[in-house]
Structures are given as structure tokens and as C-alpha cells.
Amino acid sequence: MENYKFSTLEYKRPDLEAHRTQLAQWKAAVGQAESYEALRSLIFEIDRESCELFTQYSIAHIRHTLDTRDEFYEAEINYLQDTLPTLSGDEVALSEAIAASPFRADIEREFGKQYFVSMDLQKKLFCEANIPLRQQESRLTNEYQKIMATAEIAFDGKTLNLYGVQKYFEHPDRRVRAAAVKAYSKFYEDNEPRLEEIWSELIRIRNQMGKNLGYENYIPVGYLEQGRTDYGEKEVASFREQVRTFLVPLCQKLYGAQAERLGIDHVMWYDEKMVFPDGNAEPAGDDAFMVRTAQKMYHEISPETGEFIDFMIDHELMDLQNKPGKASTGYMTSLPSLKAPFVFSCFNHTIFDMQVLTHELGHAFAGYMAMRSQPISDYYSESTDIAEIHSMSMEQFAYPYAEWFFGDQADKFRFAHLQEALTFVPFGVAVDEFQHVCYAHPELTPKERTYQWHLLEEKYMPWRRYENDAFFARGGYWYHKLHIYLYPFYYINYTLTTMGAMEFKKKYAEDRDAAWQDYLNLCKTGGSRSYLETLRYANLSNPFTPGSVERACGYAAEILLGQIERQEQNA
Numbered sequence: 001m002e003n004y005k006f007s008t009l010e011y012k013r014p015d016l017e018a019h020r021t022q023l024a025q026w027k028a029a030v031g032q033a034e035s036y037e038a039l040r041s042l043i044f045e046i047d048r049e050s051c052e053l054f055t056q057y058s059i060a061h062i063r064h065t066l067d068t069r070d071e072f073y074e075a076e077i078n079y080l081q082d083t084l085p086t087l088s089g090d091e092v093a094l095s096e097a098i099a100a101s102p103f104r105a106d107i108e109r110e111f112g113k114q115y116f117v118s119m120d121l122q123k124k125l126f127c128e129a130n131i132p133l134r135q136q137e138s139r140l141t142n143e144y145q146k147i148m149a150t151a152e153i154a155f156d157g158k159t160l161n162l163y164g165v166q167k168y169f170e171h172p173d174r175r176v177r178a179a180a181v182k183a184y185s186k187f188y189e190d191n192e193p194r195l196e197e198i199w200s201e202l203i204r205i206r207n208q209m210g211k212n213l214g215y216e217n218y219i220p221v222g223y224l225e226q227g228r229t230d231y232g233e234k235e236v237a238s239f240r241e242q243v244r245t246f247l248v249p250l251c252q253k254l255y256g257a258q259a260e261r262l263g264i265d266h267v268m269w270y271d272e273k274m275v276f277p278d279g280n281a282e283p284a285g286d287d288a289f290m291v292r293t294a295q296k297m298y299h300e301i302s303p304e305t306g307e308f309i310d311f312m313i314d315h316e317l318m319d320l321q322n323k324p325g326k327a328s329t330g331y332m333t334s335l336p337s338l339k340a341p342f343v344f345s346c347f348n349h350t351i352f353d354m355q356v357l358t359h360e361l362g363h364a365f366a367g368y369m370a371m372r373s374q375p376i377s378d379y380y381s382e383s384t385d386i387a388e389i390h391s392m393s394m395e396q397f398a399y400p401y402a403e404w405f406f407g408d409q410a411d412k413f414r415f416a417h418l419q420e421a422l423t424f425v426p427f428g429v430a431v432d433e434f435q436h437v438c439y440a441h442p443e444l445t446p447k448e449r450t451y452q453w454h455l456l457e458e459k460y461m462p463w464r465r466y467e468n469d470a471f472f473a474r475g476g477y478w479y480h481k482l483h484i485y486l487y488p489f490y491y492i493n494y495t496l497t498t499m500g501a502m503e504f505k506k507k508y509a510e511d512r513d514a515a516w517q518d519y520l521n522l523c524k525t526g527g528s529r530s531y532l533e534t535l536r537y538a539n540l541s542n543p544f545t546p547g548s549v550e551r552a553c554g555y556a557a558e559i560l561l562g563q564i565e566r567q568e569q570n571a
Helices: 016-032 036-066 071-099 104-111 114-125 128-149 162-170 176-190 194-212 219-225 233-261 287-300 305-314 351-373 384-397 399-440 447-462 478-481 484-487 492-510 512-526 531-537 548-570
Strands: 154-155 158-160 331-335 340-344
Touching: 016 036, 016 071, 036 071, 036 104, 036 331, 036 384, 071 114, 071 128, 114 158, 114 219, 128 194, 128 484, 154 162, 154 176, 158 305, 162 176, 162 194, 176 194, 176 233, 176 478, 194 219, 194 399, 194 447, 194 478, 194 484, 219 340, 233 399, 233 447, 233 492, 233 512, 233 548, 287 305, 287 351, 287 399, 305 340, 305 351, 331 351, 340 351, 340 478, 351 384, 351 399, 351 512, 384 492, 384 512, 384 531, 399 484, 399 492, 399 548, 447 478, 492 512, 492 548
Parallel strands: none
Antiparallel strands: 154 158, 331 340
């Protein structure tokens, strides 16, 4: 299917009962396979059908997030999310049959050991008693998404969604910034009662899932769901401590310098996005200009990225405009039967738009390469702790082309973007620790949990000030981070992978060709290796070793501090 457009793709509700029957038939056929060739042919048949099923799910999911008010796709997503978990037992039974095959060694020889590692994870995560809990979880996360997507915030004489109001966080008038943040905060405060209930229910449901699988709480399950097979809570805790000791003091210096540039005593939260007193960099054109320029840039970066961006545009595989009813999120997903990524976001005419065109398209490029390099769909996507290296590194690779997007404001973009890459990390580890606290201490009341977030801000973001915003000051800021609700224990990945991205930044500056080859290898390998094995394959460091954070971020820190020193000398 070569000449399709996403808008014209037909959605057909998958016949899940027929698929259940098919899973049983495949299981029987696996047991009857008399040669490796027969089994291999069966594995590829299973893979093709699985790809088609996931593709139909993706079409429904994308169209639902494009307009959360569309009742048809809302009903389809509810049906799929209610029904798909009921197939888990059948899928595990099929996997066990493949794992027990006398041709297992042949499979491992062709597809690698990760094939069975993934199966083992699937088995560890399955429990019949968790099926109704999964269904409840989906309904709650869908409700959270809908609350966010349908936000209507009255500001500046307009009715704005969450992305729309965030544009004002970079307004040159400090009073406007403060008012915009207050309006943003009020939305969450107004919805706090229901957000508290949803979060309490998710903690209860997920912890019960963990208990049903033999654990004390949900935390080990969350790690397994993220595909973490070669590190655990201990390693993550040591990484958070490295961030606290090295990056937190650095970030304090960066915000101190920012306060001096802005001519204020202290950077309030509503000032954090305002990096320069005469205004931040803004894209030099509209949405269409940004996409055209991105196409030109990707043709410059490499033949592979040029081919990729043309594919994305030709097949309408990006939806980037901010529209009413559109989900307040950004993501890359895939249509595996078409070997096609899909990118979803909401432009708001700030440097965020550039991040979308590099971050989400970094994910998409990795998917595009893996789908053309790996033999089976199990390997089309990598573990989540690797995935963000693709996206964040692509952001860095775009730096030489910043003038194309921002004109004479390019240096402003590069400085602000690099500063944000580092100052984000303490926030990211705080999000991770917050989830550990919540699941480990389900006895906490909603207000006590929110106070725990306040304490984590004091630990990892001691510069943070909310001035007269009592709701955020008591810890309400965490409500806006959808990953806490939707993707438990995902968020630490952004911080771990920042280390890889900063390494690639330094390597790209020293030897562009070698760095790009390592990056291509990283993208092509997909999910065929574990986290630490993939890092070694791409010549990247282990972020859990002592001093790794300082080594990874040192080059970027030198750039920022050097520029600050020159700014001060020229002031």
C-alpha cells in the first residue's frame, strides 16, 4: 500500500473474538510444527496479523486524540481498551508454546535472546485477576485525558486550551506572564477534586495489580512494564542522587544568571521560560513554514532523514496544528502494517514548535529505521529508556540549522533550548521520586501526596518560587504532568536519555560522521537489545556509574556558563 494518505485510511474494528480463536489455532500449530522452517513461517504469520491489529488500534487512537469530542472514536477506543486485555491470557499461552518449542535455539540464533526476554516479561506481567483492573485503569486515564483536552481557559479576551495559554508564559510583559500562569494554575485547582479522585483510584488499582502478581505494590510492575531488565530501583535512586549533587547547583547558577539578565531579584516560576529580557526566540514563520523548513533540514542532515521526512509528508503522517478538542499531548505512534510512524502535537508559535519537529520526529525516524531494519515487529520499538535518546539527540543535531527557523534569533534559541535541556532534569527525577512515594505509601491522603510534591520541589528545585499562587506553592504543580497518570514510571526515561543526548552533542561536535553512524546504529537496532546492551552498541555510557551525570553534562554546562560569562562581560 504505497499511495495512501492517513486521512483516507479505512478503520475497521478488529474482530477480537476471531483473533482469540486465531491465537488458539496458532498455539496448536506451534506445537505441531515439525521443522524450524514451518515454525519460522508461523512466527511471521503471527507477526503480520499482530501488526494489522495494532495498526487498526493506532488509527482509532490517533483519530480519537485528534478530536476527543468525536463520539465514534471515543466509543471505539473504549471498546478496544476494554476488550484487548481479555486476550492477554491467550497471548501468553501462545508465547509459552513458542518458548517451549524444540526449535527454540534456532529462533534465538535468528532473532537474538531479546525475543525470549520480551516473552518472559509478558508472562511475568500477566494475571487473570488484573484484566478488569486494566479496564478500570483505561477508563480513568481516558477521563484524565478528556479533562485536559477540553480545557477552556479565558485569557487575553480569548478562550484557550492548555497549549494556547502556555504561549503567554514567554510574554515579554512580566505581569502578563504572571497572569497567564495564574489562569493555568486555576484550571488545575478548579479540577483538583476530580483529579485527586482519579489519582487515588489509579494508585489503588495499580497497587492491587502489583499484589495480584505477588509484589508489595505496583512499583516492580511499573519497572517491568517499561521493559527494564538490567537495572532497578536502586540504580535509579543513585542516578537521582547524582542529579541532586551535580545538576541542581548548576541549575541554580543558570537561574541566578537569568535573574540578572532580566533585572529581577529572583526568577519566579512565571519567569522561568523568559530567558532573555528582550524576548525569547520565535519561529520566523507559520506552521507551514516550520514544516517546509524541517523538510529542508532533514534533507541536509543525511540521505536517510531526507527520505524519511518526505515519506512523513507525502503520507500525511503528522498532525501538528493546535485545534479545539485536540488532546493536549504530543506523541509518536506507529502503523506497523504500513511500516509508518505517526507524529501528533500542537504548535503554539514558540520554540516548542522546533522541539516538536525534532523531538517527536526523532522518535519517528527511529521507528522508521527500525521498521526497515528489524525482521519482526517485536523489535520495531525499543525499550522506553532508549527511545528518548533518539528524540533528544535529534534536537541537538538540529542546532546547526537554527538560523533557518529563527533567523537572527538562532543563538537565543540554542542557548534557551540547551539551558532547558539541563534544567529539566531535576524536575524529571522529582516526577519519578513522586511516583515511588505515592505507590509505596498508599495511606497518604490526597493533600499529603501533594505536600510530598512540594517537598520534592524543595529538594530538586530549590530555586522554584510561585509568589502569590497558593495552589502551586502547596504542591499542585504535579497535576499537569500527564505521564504520572497515563504512563507510570516512564518519566525517568527523559532524564536518563538526556545523558545520552548530551554525549551525542559532544560527539557530533568532535566527529560528526562517527556520531551520526552511532546514532543510525542506535535507531536501526530498535528493541533487539536490552537497555545497557544498546548503550554499549551505540558507544554510549552507562548513566548509573558514579560521576556519569557530570561527565555527560559537562560539555553542555561549559557552553552555557561560557556564554553567560561573555554576556556579563558585554553587559
